[in-house]
Amino acid sequence: xxxxxxxxxxxxxxxxxxxxxxxxxxxxxxxxxxxxxxxxxxxxxxxxxxxxxxxxxxxxxxxxxxxxxxxxxxxxxxxxxxxxxxxxxxxxxxxxxxxxxxxxxxxxxxxxxxxxxxxxxxxxxxxxxxxxxxxxxxxxxxxxxxxxxxxxxxxxxxxxxxxxxxxxxxxxxxxxxxxxxxxxxxxxxxxxxxxxxxxxxxxxxxxxxxxxxxxxxxxxxxxxxxxxxxxxxxxxxxxxxxxxxxxxxxxxxxxxxxxxxxxxxxxxxxxxxxxxxxxxxxxxxxxxxxxxxxxxxxxxxxxxxxxxxxxxxxxxxxxxxxxxxxxxxxxxxxxxxxxxxxxxxxxxxxxxxxxxxxxxxxxxxxxxxxxxxxxxxxxxxxxxxxxxxxxxxxxxxxxxxxxxxxxxxxxxxxxxxxxxxxxxxxxxxxxxxxxxxxxxxxxxxxxxxxxxxxxxxxxxxxxxxxxxxxxxxxxxxxxxxxxxxxxxxxxxxxxxxxxx
Amino acid sequence: xxxxxxxxxxxxxxxxxxxxxxxxxxxxxxxxxxxxxxxxxxxxxxxxxxxxxxxxxxxxxxxxxxxxxxxxxxxxxxxxxxxxxxxxxxxxxxxxxxxxxxxxxxxxxxxxxxxxxxxxxxxxxxxxxxxxxxxxxxxxxxxxxxxxxxxxxxxxxxxxxxxxxxxxxxxxxxxxxxxxxxxxxxxxxxxxxxxxxxxxxxxxxxxxxxxxxxxxxxxxxxxxxxxxxxxxxxxxxxxxxxxxxxxxxxxxxxxxxxxxxxxxxxxxxxxxxxxxxxxxxxxxxxxxxxxxxxxxxxxxxxxxxxxxxxxxxxxxxxxxxxxxxxxxxxxxxxxxxxxxxxxxxxxxxxxxxxxxxxxxxxxxxxxxxxxxxxxxxxxxxxxxxxxxxxxxxxxxxx
Numbered sequence: 001x002x003x004x005x006x007x008x009x010x011x012x013x014x015x016x017x018x019x020x021x022x023x024x025x026x027x028x029x030x031x032x033x034x035x036x037x038x039x040x041x042x043x044x045x046x047x048x049x050x051x052x053x054x055x056x057x058x059x060x061x062x063x064x065x066x067x068x069x070x071x072x073x074x075x076x077x078x079x080x081x082x083x084x085x086x087x088x089x090x091x092x093x094x095x096x097x098x099x100x101x102x103x104x105x106x107x108x109x110x111x112x113x114x115x116x117x118x119x120x121x122x123x124x125x126x127x128x129x130x131x132x133x134x135x136x137x138x139x140x141x142x143x144x145x146x147x148x149x150x151x152x153x154x155x156x157x158x159x160x161x162x163x164x165x166x167x168x169x170x171x172x173x174x175x176x177x178x179x180x181x182x183x184x185x186x187x188x189x190x191x192x193x194x195x196x197x198x199x200x201x202x203x204x205x206x207x208x209x210x211x212x213x214x215x216x217x218x219x220x221x222x223x224x225x226x227x228x229x230x231x232x233x234x235x236x237x238x239x240x241x242x243x244x245x246x247x248x249x250x251x252x253x254x255x256x257x258x259x260x261x262x263x264x265x266x267x268x269x270x271x272x273x274x275x276x277x278x279x280x281x282x283x284x285x286x287x288x289x290x291x292x293x294x295x296x297x298x299x300x301x302x303x304x305x306x307x308x309x310x311x312x313x314x315x316x317x318x319x320x321x322x323x324x325x326x327x328x329x330x331x332x333x334x335x336x337x338x339x340x341x342x343x344x345x346x347x348x349x350x351x352x353x354x355x356x357x358x359x360x361x362x363x364x365x366x367x368x369x370x371x372x373x374x375x376x377x378x379x380x381x382x383x384x385x386x387x388x389x390x391x392x393x394x395x396x397x398x399x400x401x402x403x404x405x406x407x408x409x410x411x412x413x414x415x416x417x418x419x420x421x422x423x424x425x426x427x428x429x430x431x432x433x434x435x436x437x438x439x440x441x442x443x444x445x446x447x448x449x450x451x452x453x454x455x456x457x458x459x460x461x462x463x464x465x466x467x468x469x470x471x472x473x474x475x476x477x478x479x480x481x482x483x484x485x486x487x488x489x490x491x492x493x494x495x496x497x498x499x500x
Numbered sequence: 501x502x503x504x505x506x507x508x509x510x511x512x513x514x515x516x517x518x519x520x521x522x523x524x525x526x527x528x529x530x531x532x533x534x535x536x537x538x539x540x541x542x543x544x545x546x547x548x549x550x551x552x553x554x555x556x557x558x559x560x561x562x563x564x565x566x567x568x569x570x571x572x573x574x575x576x577x578x579x580x581x582x583x584x585x586x587x588x589x590x591x592x593x594x595x596x597x598x599x600x601x602x603x604x605x606x607x608x609x610x611x612x613x614x615x616x617x618x619x620x621x622x623x624x625x626x627x628x629x630x631x632x633x634x635x636x637x638x639x640x641x642x643x644x645x646x647x648x649x650x651x652x653x654x655x656x657x658x659x660x661x662x663x664x665x666x667x668x669x670x671x672x673x674x675x676x677x678x679x680x681x682x683x684x685x686x687x688x689x690x691x692x693x694x695x696x697x698x699x700x701x702x703x704x705x706x707x708x709x710x711x712x713x714x715x716x717x718x719x720x721x722x723x724x725x726x727x728x729x730x731x732x733x734x735x736x737x738x739x740x741x742x743x744x745x746x747x748x749x750x751x752x753x754x755x756x757x758x759x760x761x762x763x764x765x766x767x768x769x770x771x772x773x774x775x776x777x778x779x780x781x782x783x784x785x786x787x788x789x790x791x792x793x794x795x796x797x798x799x800x801x802x803x804x805x806x807x808x809x810x811x812x813x814x815x816x817x818x819x820x821x822x823x824x825x826x827x828x829x830x831x832x833x834x835x836x837x838x839x840x841x842x843x844x845x846x847x848x849x850x851x852x853x854x855x856x857x858x859x860x861x862x863x864x865x866x867x868x869x870x871x872x873x874x875x876x877x878x879x880x881x882x883x884x885x886x887x888x889x890x891x892x893x894x895x896x897x898x
Contacts, residue, residue, distance in 0.1 A: 278825040282806065393641060393667060403641070439731070443646035453652035457610060461833070468832035475828055476804045480839070481797045485543070487832075487873055488798070489731055493545055495614040497833045 002162070002195040004030045006356060007182050009169055009211055010203035011035075012042035013145060013342050016152035017349030017368070018201055019163065023156045024371065025357060025364035030161065030195050032184050034168035036420050037149035040205045040271070042342060044306025046228065046253045046260050048239060049073055049081055049141035050343040053088060053113070054246060056105035057098070062324055063109040066343050070139060072369045073346065079376040080148045084254060086140025086239035087121060089291055090133045094244045099136075102243065106138070113138055125236045127292050140239040142253050145342060146423050147379070154375035166417065167193070172200065172214040172334075179215045179333040188416045199356050202336040206271035206307035217330040219338055220312040223271055227280040227305040228262030229288075229474055231298045232431050235259050240291050249287025252295070257430070261288035261295060268307060276303040278473040285474075300474040301431055311339040327352050329359075395444070396437035398430020406441050410448050418442060418459055433471060435486035438463050464490060506532045506754070507897055508890075509774065509787035511761060511813055512801065514539035515879050516864025517793030518744045519581070519886030520893075522588060524791075525751045527894045532754040532785060534761060534776060539741060540799050541879065545729035546703070546736025547606060548585065548596070548618035550578070550880030555603050557617050557880070569867040569881060572848060573888040581887035582618065582880070591750075592743035593709060595621050607700065607728045609645050611653030617880060620736060622710035625698055625726035633657045634698040635723075637689070641667035644731040645702040660692055664704075672704040673735045676713055686720045694723060703727040703736045710739065756785065761813050769858045771814070789859040789893045792816075792844070792852075793886060796865040796872070802842060809842050811866070816844050817854045819868040835874040843868035849896075850889035859896060863889035 006022055008015050011033025019031045033039060052066030074081055090099055106113045114137040121135035122128050128135075153163045166187040173181035173194065181196035202211045202219070212219035234254050242250035252261045264280045281303050289296035311326055325340030325348050335356055340348045350366045357364060390402025409421045421427055421441055428434025428441075439460060446456040468483075475483055491497040506529075510521040513535025524531045551570075554560035561570045561578065570578065579600050589596045598604060598618035604627040605613050619626075628634070636659035638647040647659035662685060664672045675681045689699075705713040705727060718725045729736050748755065759776040766772065773786040794801030794813055802818065803810050804827075809818045820842050821827070827839035845853040845868045850861040863885040865872055872878045 285806075395643070436731070440643055443644075443649070446648060447646065453646070453648045457649070464832050468828075469830070472828050472830065473825075476806050476824060480804045481800070484796070484798045484873075485540075485732075487835075488543070491833070491835055491873055492876065492878075493729060493731060493734075494608045494610050495612045496610070497835050 002030065002193065004028050004162070004195060004197050005360065006030075006199045006201060007032065007195050007197040008201045008203055009182065010040075010205065010207075011037045011149060011153070011163075011165055012040050012203065012205055013038070013149055013152070013345035014205070014337055014340065014348050015201075015203035016149040017345045018203055018337075018352055019156040019161065020152040020373075021349045021353040021366060021368050023159045023161055024367045025353065025362070027357065027360070027362065028161055029156065030197070031153065031156065031163045032167045032169060032182065032195070033165045034187070036165050036417065036423055037153065038146045040207070041306040041308055042145045042149060042205075044228075044304055045145065045226070045342055046251055046262060047143050047145055047255050048251060048253045048343070049143040050341070051086060051138040051140045052109055052111050053086070053102070053106050053136075053138040053140070054241060054251070056109055056111060057101055058246060059324070060105060060109055063105070063111065065347060067109060067111045067139075069344050069347055070141065073143070074141065076369065076372045077143075077148060077151070077376075078372070079379045080144045080151065080373070082142040084140065084142050084238050086138045086241060087116075087125065088136040088138060088241045088243040089121065089128060090135070090243040091129065091290060092131055092133060094133070094242070098245065099243055103136070111138060125238055125240065127235045127294050128240070129291055129293055136243060140241070142239060142255050143342070144255070151373040151375050154373070158374055169211065169214070172211070174216060177216065177332055198333070199359060200334045201352060201356060202334055203352075205309040208309055208336050208338055212328075212330065212334065212336050215330060215334045216332060217334065219328055219336040221338055222310045222312050223268050224308045224310055225266045225268045225274050225305055226263035226308055227276045227284065227303060228260050229281055229284050229300050230302045230304075231259045231261070231295060232301050233258065233298050235292050235294050235298065242287075242291060249284040250291075252288055252292060256426075258301070261285070271307040274305050274307060275469065276305045276473045281473045299431070299478040301433055301479060302470045303474045304470055309338060327355050329355060395440045396427040396430065398432055398437075399426040399428075401425045401427040401437070403444065406444050407448065410445055410450055416450065418445070418463060432482060432486070433467055434463065435467070435482065435489070461496065503773075503784040503786060504532070504754075505786045506530050507787065508532070508789045508791060508893055509534065509785055510791040510793055511774070512539075512793030512795060512799070512864065513537075513757070514793060514795055514799060514864060514882060515541050515740075515744070516795075516882035516886035517791070518748060519585065519883050520791045520793055520863055520890035521748060521753050522751065523584070523887045523890035524894060525753050529894065529897060532756060532787070533748065534756040534759055534774070534785065536760045536800065537758055540795065542737045542741050543732035543734060544737040544740075544879065545606070545616070545734065546620055546740040547616040547623065547729065548582070548598070548879040548883060549615075549876045550582065550600060550617035552603060552615035552617070552876035553874065555615065556601065557603055558600055560875070564875075565869070567869045569846070569870050569885050570877070572846070572850065573884045577888050578880075578884045581884045584887060585883045586618065588747050589743060592747045594739055594743040595711060597621060597624055607650065609649065609702065609728055609730055611650040615876070620710065620739070622703070622705055622714045622727045623729070623736070625724040626700070626728070628698065632698065633696045634700045635659065635694045635696045637662055637699060637701045639664045639667075639672055639702070639704070642669065642672070642702065643667055644669070645728075650700070658695055662688060669702060669704050669730050669735055670707075670733055670738075673707045676704060676706040677708065682713055682716065686717055689717065689721050694721060696723070698724045698726065700726055700728055702730045703734065707735060707739065708742070756783070759783070764814055766857070769856055771857055771860055789861070789897055791889055791893055792860060792862040792866065793864045794866055796843065799865070801866040804839070811844055814855070814857075814860065816852045816862075819843060819845050836871065837873075840871045840873055841869050843870060849892045850885070861889040861893045
């Protein structure tokens with residue numbers, strides 16, 4: 001049995017942010033996560049660090065929080081944030097009155113704006129629809145959610161706290177009505193571990209109600225599915241928003257070599273049973289195309305979807321529900337943090353930890369806004385020169401990941417899961433979406449003895465199914481060609497369809 | 501613009517287009533072949549799958565629905581076309597073997613066993629009686645070949661690793677073209693204790709003539725030797741294509757390689773000429789008849805838009821199965837996605853249905869209802885329909 005002060009459930013941005021906050025205030029803790037970091041909504045969002053402008057008209061409170069956190073994260077998380085800047089573009093037919101309110105509200109919230117003529121906007125982003133009326137510059141940024149989680153968790157590891165990914169909570173231990181620990185299943189060894197703690201923090205996003213119920217309480221939420229698509233090219237160097245009341249498919253965010261466009265907003269019941277619908281893909285692609293016409297002809301490499309955990313409200317339209325957050329003290333040793341968004345994860349963590357340490361009777365000031373994230377110096381980033389060194393032994397041709405990087409991930413990071421290798425090396429993130437390199441990476445994994453040959457083939461099958469689910473709704477054009485080629489490899493050359 | 505004139509112009513340089521042009525040339529017609537580039541058969545196993553979905557290819561074909569293109573060829577037509585293919589490959593110096601009446605087995609890099617019909621001689625010994633095992637030779641750092649996948653499925657099999665100095669299959673194959681490299685390899689191999697009667701290697705025994713290398717190794721170590729086709733870019737697919745191309749050149753077929761059709765001249769019910777983009781002047785290629793063999797989606801003969809499918813050269817009517825959301829099943833491993841049935845419908849003479857063109861014939865995977873992935877019939881269908889469409893075209897010409 002493991003003993004600690006606080007157990008955090010959930011390895012998304014909020015959970016990892018809480019871990020770092022606790023670490024900096026000297027509170028011992030364990031974080032448990034059923035998958036890898038950023039497994040839920042954190043990893044399935046735009047990767048947009050909001051300036052707050054998107055909420056300026058509909059939710060001024062959220063707008064103010066966003067611009068505050070935006071400034072902090074640019075400072076403390078340099079290796080996760082790309083200061084792209086953002087544009088709100090007004091297309092013919094979009095209300096001019098909305099634009100005026102937008103500018104006034106941005107000013108009230110403290111969000112800097114600059115109005116550009118269409119031609120100046122086109123100078124900045126040449127792929128913009130040339131018929132735009134005008135554009136407004138705001139300080140939106142692109143942010144890497146996975147890296148953000150990893151670096152937040154780094155501080156905890158560094159200070160001797162436990163970060164257990166691939167550990168699923170199967171039960172919450174209760175004594176006399178009070179939550180005193182969790183039982184987790186180590187998904188790799190199938191071993192069950194018990195962790196005892198004074199406080200349990202439920203930071204599981206869309207799964208919040210399920211966990212709260214395990215603890216004997218509840219955490220009512222509205223769940224809303226948001227689907228996004230990824231283009232094969234980086235069509236813009238700035239975040240592009242539509243200057244109109246928030247709606248479907250009106251944000252495009254550049255990220256590394258690709259662009260993400262979304263989202264939709266559809267109420268759902270079960271966060272584990274969601275899939276992208278091909279109509280959602282069409283909707284988002286059509287909307288994105290209006291801002292960046294090339295979105296209509298560029299190859300889409302994948303569609304994905306995540307579930308927003310929104311605060312329960314009467315309104316039935318999930319877009320009008322507040323993106324604000326709430327901390328619930330269940331008065332049984334468990335706290336739940338609900339709602340919120342990636343951009344304000346640090347603030348959410350701060351407020352949660354404030355409440356928790358009060359309960360623990362500790363006095364310590366939050367330092368997360370002042371100290372840059374640990375571990376950033378060690379991050380090499382993505383220099384091409386480094387990636388070309390191993391050119392003779394490239395495993396992933398799309399992202400130039402060589403055999404040494406894969407072996408390093410397996411041996412020194414002790415990685416057991418193919419998905420973890422992909423997250424940490426970018427293997428399989430390019431146009432073929434792992435169609436060629438996953439087979440190789442798994443082959444290397446079984447050569448190192450991490451997996452048996454049989455296990456690695458099973459994992460390959462699971463991977464191909466999962467990959468196909470992500471690609472299927474966006475299959476046309478060149479991506480369809482690539483998909484048929486991948487099919488011919490696995491079902492044809494390797495004959496995996498017939499083989500049990 | 502310069503103009504050229506032929507009896508028949510074949511568009512598409514894959515197996516079906518090449519077989520069509522060889523058929524036309526052997527009947528004495530002045531033939532040209534236009535290809536945008538090297539075909540996707542370079543990415544294949546190099547084996548001729550006629551109908552790998554069942555053990556008996558012809559039996560499987562008999563059970564197909566009448567709208568499958570194989571039914572237009574007929575059993576005799578299929579067998580004759582495959583025999584013609586075997587002749588061609590003998591002439592090319594890359595002999596194939598097999599029997600249209602029965603499928604044989606080859607091994608895959610993950611150790612599964614696959615049905616196919618005609619194989620290059622270098623893969624013949626992969627068809628083993630049950631209970632027989634083999635010794636695998638792998639190569640240091642080779643990317644797509646992991647011998648433990650084979651030995652885990654074939655429990656008594658064993659393996660050794662040779663350092664060829666390069667990690668890619670194409671690179672290793674190029675080394676095997678060199679006699680000194682082959683000799684050094686054989687010397688190394690003779691030093692091994694090989695516990696089985698058969699030796700298996702990834703398909704790297706040279707880029708042109710694997711059978712001779714195989715013979716030499718086999719004699720030296722006293723074992724049967726066979727190759728295992730690897731993932732693309734794969735050597736056996738490349739060998740097949742290059743061999744076929746050599747025969748076309750020998751037989752006087754005019755090749756327009758790396759050229760794309762940019763426009764089509766149609767007069768009433770007749771295609772008169774196509775224009776090719778080249779690095780220099782555009783070329784106008786005139787023909788009395790045309791054969792369309794541009795393949796399906798991967799090759800670019802068909803292109804899927806968001807809601808429709810287009811034939812890319814003549815804009816022929818395309819049969820599309822349902823809406824996009826239904827094109828693919830939800831299960832990756834369940835072959836038979838309905839999009840596989842998309843393509844150009846033809847009449848009994850291989851003329852595109854509903855196009856009202858008298859001198860155009862279509863063959864290969866561009867044909868509707870062929871479902872190549874479900875039935876595993878790619879190259880077989882290409883050979884059979886390539887020859888059949890060309891014969892129909894020849895009839896039209898004479």
